[in-house]
Amino acid sequence: MRLGLIGLGRIGSFHAATLSRLPAVDSLVVTDVVPAATRAVAERVGAEQADSPESLLGSGIEALVIAAATNAHTQLIRAGVDAGLPVFCEKPLSADLAEAAAIAQYVTDSGVPVQVGYPRRFDPAFSAARAAVESGELGWVHTVRSTTLDPAPAPREYIAASGGIFRDCSVHDFDTVRWVTGREVVEVYATGSARGEDFFAELGDVTTAATVLTFDDGATAVVSNSRYNPRGYDVRLELHGTGDSVAAGWSDTTPIRNLEPGSAWPSGPPATFFMDRLGAAFEAELQAFTDVVAGRRESPCDVDDALAVAHIAEAAGLSLAEHRPVRLDEIRHP
Numbered sequence: 001m002r003l004g005l006i007g008l009g010r011i012g013s014f015h016a017a018t019l020s021r022l023p024a025v026d027s028l029v030v031t032d033v034v035p036a037a038t039r040a041v042a043e044r045v046g047a048e049q050a051d052s053p054e055s056l057l058g059s060g061i062e063a064l065v066i067a068a069a070t071n072a073h074t075q076l077i078r079a080g081v082d083a084g085l086p087v088f089c090e091k092p093l094s095a096d097l098a099e100a101a102a103i104a105q106y107v108t109d110s111g112v113p114v115q116v117g118y119p120r121r122f123d124p125a126f127s128a129a130r131a132a133v134e135s136g137e138l139g140w141v142h143t144v145r146s147t148t149l150d151p152a153p154a155p156r157e158y159i160a161a162s163g164g165i166f167r168d169c170s171v172h173d174f175d176t177v178r179w180v181t182g183r184e185v186v187e188v189y190a191t192g193s194a195r196g197e198d199f200f201a202e203l204g205d206v207t208t209a210a211t212v213l214t215f216d217d218g219a220t221a222v223v224s225n226s227r228y229n230p231r232g233y234d235v236r237l238e239l240h241g242t243g244d245s246v247a248a249g250w251s252d253t254t255p256i257r258n259l260e261p262g263s264a265w266p267s268g269p270p271a272t273f274f275m276d277r278l279g280a281a282f283e284a285e286l287q288a289f290t291d292v293v294a295g296r297r298e299s300p301c302d303v304d305d306a307l308a309v310a311h312i313a314e315a316a317g318l319s320l321a322e323h324r325p326v327r328l329d330e331i332r333h334p
Contacts, residue, residue, distance in 0.1 A: 001025060001293055004061035004085075006053050006076055008032035008041045011090060012067030014275065018283050019065065020045040024290040031056045033068075057083055063293040064088070065286070070095050070161070074103045081112045088289040090117040091171060093306050095163045097331070100310045104303035113292050115299040116306040118175045120235070122284035125248035129239055130180045132246050139243030141181055144213075144221035146173035147236045147249075149229035151272055153207065156199040164205045165225055166190065166316040173223040174213070174312040175305065176237060183215040184308070188315040189325040196228055211316050231255040232270030233277050253277070 003025055005016055012032070019025050028047040032038045035051070042049045050056035057064070057079060064080040066073060066089040074094045080087040093100040093116065107114045120126050132138050148169055153159065162168035178185060192206030200207050207228060213221040232255025237248040252268030253276070271277040291297045315326040 001062045001290065002027045002029070002060060003063050003065060003293075004029045004031075004050070004056045004059065005047075005065045005067065006031055006056060007066060007068030007072075007090075008034075008037045009067065009069075013037075013041050014282065015065060015067050015286065016041050016045045016047060018286050020047060022287060022290060024287075024294065029056050029059050029061055053079065057085075061085065063289070065289070066090060070163070074099055077103055077114060078106060081107055081110045081114070084112060086112065086289075086293045087114045088117065088286070088292075089114065091306060092116075092163070092167065092310055093303060094310075095167065097310055097314050100307055104307045107303045113299045114303050115289050115292055116301050116303065117285060118172065118179075118301050118305070118309075119278050119281040119285045120172055120176045121179055121301055122281040122288065123248070123278060124280075126176060126180065126237060129237060129246055129248045130182075132244070133181055133239065133241075137244055138239060138241030138246065140217070140219075141239055141241040142219050143238075143240040144177050144181060144219065145224070145236075145238040146177050146221060147224045147234060148173055149224070149226045149234035149255075151229055151231075151233055151255075153197055153200075153227040156197075156203075159199065159205060160203055162205075163313075164203075164317060165192065165207070165209050165227070166211070166313040166320075167310075169225050169227075170209060170211060170223055170316060171309050171313050172235075173211075173225065174316075175301075175309045177213065177221040177223070178308060178312075179301075179305070180237065180239065181215060181219065181221075183217055183219065185213045185221075185312050185328055186216050187214040187325050187327050188212070188312060188319050190316040190319040191323075192320055200227075206320070209316075209320070211319075213312070229255065231257065232272045233274050234271075235274075235277050 031050040192209035194201040255270030
């Protein structure tokens with residue numbers, strides 16, 4: 001199949017390399033707002049160049065991958081859908097909740113498949129955790145713990161455009177716990193601290209956050225996030241039920257120092273970059289998209305999933321600002 005890729009920054013460049021080696025992809029067309037980036041990536045992976053999104057959309061592609069800046073997502077999703085092309089788009093649908101809801105409805109009405117990028121759904125251990133819940137072997141799940149810790153803060157320019165820790169970082173945990181448990185979040189309570197670089201407080205953001213999610217069956221999840229974890233990039237999940245407890249993300253590359261006497265675990269080098277930890281999941285995610293394009297499967301993370309996560313992130317931001325629990329009904333029906 002012939003695919004088009006818009007956006008060749010850090011994640012887009014990685015996607016270009018991945019797409020170029022997938023067996024299902026015969027040809028790849030790429031473009032970026034920076035012409036030098038288009039040339040460099042095209043030459044590196046053997047892709048064709050397009051000088052604009054419009055020319056890329058008119059180049060005979062069969063599907064579209066969007067890795068452009070967040071503020072371009074809605075417009076590019078709409079363009080792909082209008083062209084009848086299956087679309088893969090990095091999260092989020094939009095930085096604005098109303099705009100995200102509008103494009104989600106537009107996609108649903110169109111019937112064109114759209115997949116949103118939440119790669120932890122394709123991590124083998126996270127998938128096994130979901131299977132354990134579905135099989136009933138955990139009994140009923142009462143407690144979930146999800147963790148994402150970055151090694152160091154991104155630059156001020158990135159944080160300023162990120163939408164804040166809940167929309168940029170915590171959303172991966174929010175999606176994970178919703179997907180793994182198969183339950184909907186009904187209430188959110190969030191707290192956090194801006195300790196660290198001065199620009200976080202100046203931007204109204206926090207560097208460390210804890211979010212308690214209450215599910216529709218009464219179970220609770222605790223989501224922990226920080227921009228400061230110099231030991232490495234830490235992504236983990238725990239599920240505790242009445243029948244068993246399981247964990248995902250514990251390995252010899254887990255960036256934590258074990259103080260148990262006599263223990264040499266973890267013994268490997270810690271993951272220091274998100275691609276060290278999740279590179280295989282990102283590749284599996286794009287492989288799944290080629291199956292969506294070929295009509296072999298439904299979107300594994302559709303616009304309704306992405307919108308549900310956006311509602312949780314919005315509720316977390318409001319909870320932090322107002323120091324109170326926020327019901328999801330307040331966000332969906334203000």
